Amino acid sequence: MNTLTTKLSTEELLAIEHQVCSYGDTVHYAERPKIFSRSEGSFLYDDSDHPYLDLQMWYSAVNLGYGNPRVNNALKEQIDRLPQLACQYLHKEKIELAAKIAQSIEARFGLKGRVHFNVGGSQAVEDALKLVRRNTGRQHMLAFEGGYHGRTLGASAITSSYRYREMYGEFGDRAEFLPFPYTFRFANRDSKACEDYCVQQLERKFEHEYTGAWNPKTGHSEFGAFFIEAVQGTGGYIVPPKNYFKRLETICKKHGILIVDDEIQMGFYRTGKMWAIEHFEIAPDIIVFGKALTNGLNPLAGIWAREDLISPQKFGPGSTHSTFSSNTLGTACGLEVMNIFSESDYEKIVSQKGAYFLKLLKDLQAKHSEIGDVDGLGLALRMEMCQADGNTPNRGLADRMFQRGMEGYLNVGGKNFGLILDIGGYYKNVVTLAPSFEISYEEMDLARDLLDLVICESKT
Numbered sequence: 001m002n003t004l005t006t007k008l009s010t011e012e013l014l015a016i017e018h019q020v021c022s023y024g025d026t027v028h029y030a031e032r033p034k035i036f037s038r039s040e041g042s043f044l045y046d047d048s049d050h051p052y053l054d055l056q057m058w059y060s061a062v063n064l065g066y067g068n069p070r071v072n073n074a075l076k077e078q079i080d081r082l083p084q085l086a087c088q089y090l091h092k093e094k095i096e097l098a099a100k101i102a103q104s105i106e107a108r109f110g111l112k113g114r115v116h117f118n119v120g121g122s123q124a125v126e127d128a129l130k131l132v133r134r135n136t137g138r139q140h141m142l143a144f145e146g147g148y149h150g151r152t153l154g155a156s157a158i159t160s161s162y163r164y165r166e167m168y169g170e171f172g173d174r175a176e177f178l179p180f181p182y183t184f185r186f187a188n189r190d191s192k193a194c195e196d197y198c199v200q201q202l203e204r205k206f207e208h209e210y211t212g213a214w215n216p217k218t219g220h221s222e223f224g225a226f227f228i229e230a231v232q233g234t235g236g237y238i239v240p241p242k243n244y245f246k247r248l249e250t251i252c253k254k255h256g257i258l259i260v261d262d263e264i265q266m267g268f269y270r271t272g273k274m275w276a277i278e279h280f281e282i283a284p285d286i287i288v289f290g291k292a293l294t295n296g297l298n299p300l301a302g303i304w305a306r307e308d309l310i311s312p313q314k315f316g317p318g319s320t321h322s323t324f325s326s327n328t329l330g331t332a333c334g335l336e337v338m339n340i341f342s343e344s345d346y347e348k349i350v351s352q353k354g355a356y357f358l359k360l361l362k363d364l365q366a367k368h369s370e371i372g373d374v375d376g377l378g379l380a381l382r383m384e385m386c387q388a389d390g391n392t393p394n395r396g397l398a399d400r401m402f403q404r405g406m407e408g409y410l411n412v413g414g415k416n417f418g419l420i421l422d423i424g425g426y427y428k429n430v431v432t433l434a435p436s437f438e439i440s441y442e443e444m445d446l447a448r449d450l451l452d453l454v455i456c457e458s459k460t
């Protein structure tokens, strides 16, 4: 029997998947992987058309909701007109999208620059690495403990988790990882002391030559750039103290270290600003973006860099290339996403909904001592699961919540729902919440009820 021409049951599909799909991705984090068949707004639906409220929206790739009609239509229109084009030729959507991104950055940071597209976030990070090396001649980078910049070999080298590298050996120059100001896990949860400590760890690199990457005689440092996330994503949606990045910028400037701002997860208003770094009032040298640029509809990512770093003299024709880099479908979706952002006040929408959601999480925290911390910026929200002492990380509880949500039978108001959660953080105990910007207030109330239920049912 040719199994692929017959209509297969879920059980049959899972049995085939078990045999033919690699287990190397993250599908099998779930005890029983789910097969979804459609999506709309804030919901995914399984093959019985059973709804799952999604509170992580594909790690913040689908900020404007599943099946957003405007972005879908932009894709359809592009498919009918110019569906494919080799990236060595131009199409107007690429140019207009690059212009919108460059103009938006100039308006916010007062800097002129250029955009270079690529397919996925990790590839764009690699382009940023190339640009840093090209401009500074240095291969050594600084990055944060708990930072995440992707899984290609170069991006893994600047991502702190050894787990991502252990199986493959070293590639290129591994970054030096410094602590990120994570107040909840710092002594006495003292935000100012935490900020001071993290600044000192950076300053220490330039105290004397024996720290390993600085020559006091020439004043040269070995670091090309500091790769940062303004709000750590995979690290657990950690919001740093307000002044931290200004102090980091001062030190980096003094030592000629570029700042590469990875906005792949937090960009495009996730935190209530177009770029998360805006909250911290510094101007990056390079910005890397991806995910929500196309509302997750077609792969597209990219970098923006200051003109002097990416001018045609520095980064001439053929400096890098990828077949699908500025594909017509992705750029058409990206352009529509930028149009949508420019037509409504997303700073206000996201910060108002974020404040409402945060209040719901605080109410839950008052009820469950296992919620050690809730915090957030805009609609990037965190809920750190602990033992009943509200402090000791409780990975088991977070895992059970994730699995319970995926089972899909949480009864609220006489109706069964599933709940899509993502677990991140240093101790894998943080529920990182990235709901759609289009989530309604009723859906946020439903989220609170579902979270309450999932916590109650996962405690034992």
Ligand SMILES: Cc1ncc(COP(=O)(O)O)c(C=O)c1O
Pocket: 059, 120, 121, 122, 123, 125, 148, 149, 150, 151, 229, 233, 234, 262, 263, 264, 265, 266, 290, 291
């Ligand atoms: C901050 C950050 N950088 C880089 C990446 C890698 O992007 P991609 O998965 O598209 O390669 C991610 C993905 O989650 C991310 O969150």
